Amino acid sequence: MATHPSVETKYMEERRELFHGIRNLERRSFLKVSAAALGASAGLAYPHSFTPVSVAQGAEDTGSDQAFRFAYVSDSHLYEKDVNDRFVRGLLRAVDDVNNLDPQPDFVFYGGDLAQLGQEKELELGAQILKNLKAPLRIMVGEHDWYLDMGQKWQELFGDPTYSFDHKGVHFVVLNSVVEADFWTERNMTPMERMMTVAGLDNSLQSPFTVGQTQRKWLQDDLEKLSDDARLIILSHSPLYKLYKPWNFWTDDAEEVQAILNRFKNVVVIHGHTHQLLTNRIGNIHFHGVLSTAWPWPYAPEGMPELTIEMSRPDPFNPNDGCGDGEVHVHPDGLVDKIYNLWNRNPVSVTAAYTASGGSDSVPPKPNRPSY
Amino acid sequence: MNWTLIRGSARRAIVCAMLLFWAAFLAGCKHPSETAELDAADPQSDAGKETVATADTVDVKSCDGENTVQVAKGLTGQAMADALMDQWQRNHPEANWVTEEKEKHVFLPPADNSALLQGDQGKGHVYGNFTERDLITWAREAEKFVAEGSRIFHSGDELGSQIAVSCDMCHPHAANTHPETYPKYQVQLGRVVLLRDMINWCVENPVRAEPLDPNGPKMRALEAYIMAQRKGTVMEYGKH
Amino acid sequence: MNVALFQTLFWDGRSPSLDHQALQPILNPVEMGMPDGETAMKAIRDDAEYQEAFKKAYVREMNYEDLGRAIGAFERTLVFLDSPFRRFLNGDSDAISDEALAGFELYDGKARCVTCHPMNPSNPLGSDHRFHNVGVSARHQDFEELAKQATKILAEDSSEQKLDELAVGTDLSELGRFMITLNRVDIGSFRTPLILNIGITQPYMHDGSLATLWDVMDHYNKGGEANPFLDGGIEPLALSEEEIDQVVAFLFTLTDVRFAEENQQQFELQRAAAKKNRPIRDEAMAERSILPFEQRVTSSKSTDQ
Numbered sequence: 001m002a003t004h005p006s007v008e009t010k011y012m013e014e015r016r017e018l019f020h021g022i023r024n025l026e027r028r029s030f031l032k033v034s035a036a037a038l039g040a041s042a043g044l045a046y047p048h049s050f051t052p053v054s055v056a057q058g059a060e061d062t063g064s065d066q067a068f069r070f071a072y073v074s075d076s077h078l079y080e081k082d083v084n085d086r087f088v089r090g091l092l093r094a095v096d097d098v099n100n101l102d103p104q105p106d107f108v109f110y111g112g113d114l115a116q117l118g119q120e121k122e123l124e125l126g127a128q129i130l131k132n133l134k135a136p137l138r139i140m141v142g143e144h145d146w147y148l149d150m151g152q153k154w155q156e157l158f159g160d161p162t163y164s165f166d167h168k169g170v171h172f173v174v175l176n177s178v179v180e181a182d183f184w185t186e187r188n189m190t191p192m193e194r195m196m197t198v199a200g201l202d203n204s205l206q207s208p209f210t211v212g213q214t215q216r217k218w219l220q221d222d223l224e225k226l227s228d229d230a231r232l233i234i235l236s237h238s239p240l241y242k243l244y245k246p247w248n249f250w251t252d253d254a255e256e257v258q259a260i261l262n263r264f265k266n267v268v269v270i271h272g273h274t275h276q277l278l279t280n281r282i283g284n285i286h287f288h289g290v291l292s293t294a295w296p297w298p299y300a301p302e303g304m305p306e307l308t309i310e311m312s313r314p315d316p317f318n319p320n321d322g323c324g325d326g327e328v329h330v331h332p333d334g335l336v337d338k339i340y341n342l343w344n345r346n347p348v349s350v351t352a353a354y355t356a357s358g359g360s361d362s363v364p365p366k367p368n369r370p371s372y
Numbered sequence: 373m374n375w376t377l378i379r380g381s382a383r384r385a386i387v388c389a390m391l392l393f394w395a396a397f398l399a400g401c402k403h404p405s406e407t408a409e410l411d412a413a414d415p416q417s418d419a420g421k422e423t424v425a426t427a428d429t430v431d432v433k434s435c436d437g438e439n440t441v442q443v444a445k446g447l448t449g450q451a452m453a454d455a456l457m458d459q460w461q462r463n464h465p466e467a468n469w470v471t472e473e474k475e476k477h478v479f480l481p482p483a484d485n486s487a488l489l490q491g492d493q494g495k496g497h498v499y500g501n502f503t504e505r506d507l508i509t510w511a512r513e514a515e516k517f518v519a520e521g522s523r524i525f526h527s528g529d530e531l532g533s534q535i536a537v538s539c540d541m542c543h544p545h546a547a548n549t550h551p552e553t554y555p556k557y558q559v560q561l562g563r564v565v566l567l568r569d570m571i572n573w574c575v576e577n578p579v580r581a582e583p584l585d586p587n588g589p590k591m592r593a594l595e596a597y598i599m600a601q602r603k604g605t606v607m608e609y610g611k612h
Numbered sequence: 613m614n615v616a617l618f619q620t621l622f623w624d625g626r627s628p629s630l631d632h633q634a635l636q637p638i639l640n641p642v643e644m645g646m647p648d649g650e651t652a653m654k655a656i657r658d659d660a661e662y663q664e665a666f667k668k669a670y671v672r673e674m675n676y677e678d679l680g681r682a683i684g685a686f687e688r689t690l691v692f693l694d695s696p697f698r699r700f701l702n703g704d705s706d707a708i709s710d711e712a713l714a715g716f717e718l719y720d721g722k723a724r725c726v727t728c729h730p731m732n733p734s735n736p737l738g739s740d741h742r743f744h745n746v747g748v749s750a751r752h753q754d755f756e757e758l759a760k761q762a763t764k765i766l767a768e769d770s771s772e773q774k775l776d777e778l779a780v781g782t783d784l785s786e787l788g789r790f791m792i793t794l795n796r797v798d799i800g801s802f803r804t805p806l807i808l809n810i811g812i813t814q815p816y817m818h819d820g821s822l823a824t825l826w827d828v829m830d831h832y833n834k835g836g837e838a839n840p841f842l843d844g845g846i847e848p849l850a851l852s853e854e855e856i857d858q859v860v861a862f863l864f865t866l867t868d869v870r871f872a873e874e875n876q877q878q879f880e881l882q883r884a885a886a887k888k889n890r891p892i893r894d895e896a897m898a899e900r901s902i903l904p905f906e907q908r909v910t911s912s913k914s915t916d917q
Contacts, residue, residue, distance in 0.1 A: 079535070083535065086535060086537075089903045089904055092905035092906050095905075096838075096840065096909050100760065102760065102764065116536075132909045202478075202540055202544035203526075204478050205475065246544075247544055247545075298548035313548065316542070316574065316577070316578055317577075317724075317727045317845045318844040319845075320844025320845075321844060344844055345797055346795055346796055347796065371548050372548065559727065559730075561720075562720070562729075562731065562732060563730075576721065576722075577724075
């Protein structure tokens with residue numbers, strides 16, 4: 001006679017087995033229990049419902065000390081606190097999240113659009129909140145930070161928007177990819193009108209984003225000393241490819257920038273601006289979007305990269321839904337696992353295995369509610 | 373930002389300008405033989421200035437009932453209207469707000485009805501006989517309604533947001549608004565609602581403003597814009 | 613009351629049916645503490661009245677499973693939906709006060725209650741039957757530590773020691789739904805309770821930590837208790853004192869008329885208690901002059917330095 005243990009019995013049994021396994025420090029049993037509880041397929045290295053297995057583990061396997069992880073926070077779009085508390089709360093929550101990571105990430109990358117309208121007080125408020133991060137901060141500029149005073153205040157607070165640095169054998173390049181051709185002089189716009197135009201995602205008066213010739217030249221020079229198999233991560237605000245022009249999910253000189261990156265074995269580009277789960281791969285370049293702390297964008301109505309597994313349509317009742325922060329786990333080969341820490345949802349990992357296999361391995365869970 | 377105020381007066385002025393246009397048009401029809409004596413004065417150079425009526429000029433009261441302008445004597449109705457129109461346009465730089473809104477927040481054009489001009493049955497009938505003018509009128513008026521919606525959709529001030537949030541911040545080009553799925557049970561509201569009810573939920577919650585009058589001009593315009601942006605989508609009430 | 617209409621039972625939803633649920637407390641060591649069903653049966657088997665009733669109902673000898681069925685069947689009769697508010701909806705405009713009516717409008721609007729506590733003819737209970745972290749657990753001193761350890765368990769395979777610590781000597785139940793699903797997203801979340809008869813089912817929240825409905829309103833008005841798993845739909849509400857009174861007045865119209873007397877008594881008791889003490893009330897947070905997470909973020913830095 002087949003017996004079906006009741007939910008209660010199963011619950012108690014699983015709990016017992018879980019703790020029993022743990023008490024005996026028997027790792028296998030713990031994994032079995034947690035995998036069973038998840039209904040996850042056996043052998044899945046990165047269960048998607050979990051914050052993935054730490055990179056320290058992966059590093060052990062290869063005997064390399066070059067694996068590490070950093071966190072990201074992005075697109076907070078701050079107004080002053082007494083104008084709008086909601087976006088301030090979002091950034092506070094992200095800082096709280098990142099500060100609770102244990103162990104702490106090597107650094108925190110801020111992906112641009114700290115301010116909504118580039119105003120001094122907005123940027124100062126953002127800088128003030130980001131000072132509470134326990135880990136060191138690396139920051140990038142976004143169009144919302146720039147087009148009121150053409151970057152004056154932002155640079156005063158954070159320095160040059162274009163720079164590079166090396167961390168544990170990885171060369172990081174931070175670009176200002178939101179350079180727009182002058183559309184304002186002809187229209188006789190005030191600085192605030194210019195800012196408001198750029199701040200509207202669907203405002204067609206503005207120009208497409210570019211990296212621009214000056215920075216491309218700088219990039220070429222900066223990368224010159226690197227060998228072709230160097231580990232390279234590019235951080236840009238806009239996606240360094242052409243997705244959807246009407247919303248500037250787009251970099252107009254993307255091909256030229258990609259050409260500079262062409263010779264490297266693997267390149268990872270991590271970009272802000274799109275406020276959503278977004279994955280793409282063009283040849284050797286693996287592209288990952290990041291989440292916003294302020295609001296999620298819908299997906300572009302056309303031109304979506306095949307590799308992208310979209311996130312479920314957020315519920316507007318929860319102003320945090322579809323928002324979040326995340327982590328980037330850098331592998332010894334320079335590819336990354338990209339963790340989207342969606343608030344009030346289980347985190348989603350887009351792994352190196354997924355992008356490297358062109359989407360056939362380690363596929364992230366599909367959304368149950370597409371945007372439309 | 374007194375965008376709202378400018379808009380209000382601009383709209384009144386547009387009505388005004390159209391009346392002027394028709395007045396000029398009719399004047400032109402009535403007196404086709406008269407020719408303009410444009411050398412008498414360059415009305416454009418006087419436009420917008422405070423002038424004192426002289427023997428060579430006459431006072432013309434604008435249809436807003438407030439402004440009086442002087443124009444040279446001996447002008448045809450057409451020339452007079454042109455001059456007034458020029459002056460008015462300089463005073464109202466936002467007069468082309470529909471065109472500008474369309475350029476700024478590109479929205480879909482209304483359906484092409486040119487097929488209605490074909491076929492012979494309607495010829496000479498009052499009913500079912502459509503002309504180019506009909507089509508232009510319909511399209512222009514429909515577009516203007518949608519443009520008005522677009523303007524409100526993109527303005528936290530128009531929506532009355534206390535936290536400077538506008539609809540386009542989550543819904544660029546009205547994406548992800550899915551008006552074709554209403555009526556449906558809306559989880560946030562705990563009941564079955566129409567699009568306007570969900571708009572008002574958004575206005576009260578994420579936008580944090582006072583709810584709009586469900587039958588008021590703003591709500592109607594918002595509905596118009598949102599629906600226009602979903603042109604060609606299959607109606608599917610109850611879809612989640 | 614009205615438990616027959618639930619989809620899952622217990623605050624963490626670990627039981628699927630009343631018949632099943634009824635048997636659990638009998639065996640739970642901290643509740644009735646019977647070692648097994650047979651022992652429990654022994655205690656009642658000799659009772660002739662029970663014997664006859666069971667025989668009549670199930671046409672067989674008394675057994676443990678039928679015991680669950682019998683209790684479940686009894687519980688299914690406890691349906692209490694006939695509230696003044698329901699009568700109001702049915703057209704009796706005098707059934708509730710103007711104050712309560714104003715409270716209903718707030719419930720449906722500014723106070724944002726209706727999203728998790730929907731009440732309509734298809735689902736009259738006022739529960740979305742989902743699990744939310746509204747931050748009640750976060751007021752328990754060890755919640756943060758439990759949650760941290762729970763995420764570590766999920767995140768790392770080097771943390772067996774930690775889980776062991778978690779398992780021993782802590783109140784795991786504060787992790788709520790997480791203990792059933794082991795999903796990170798469920799940490800500290802509990803099933804939305806039904807809202808009918810709320811006036812007479814004090815104390816409130818999954819742990820009974822709030823004594824009055826005024827306290828409950830204070831909790832939601834300040835935007836819950838910030839913690840890393842807080843449901844973001846729990847926002848500061850900026851309700852005035854008058855508005856809080858209105859919502860509470862409305863909540864007291866949801867009690868079945870058969871308990872009208874008890875309801876009135878509770879209303880007065882709670883009002884008196886609330887006049888004396890409002891331990892959860894935080895106007896600065898309700899009005900958003902201090903933001904959720906703000907104190908956590910700014911104080912964490914200073915304690916570290």
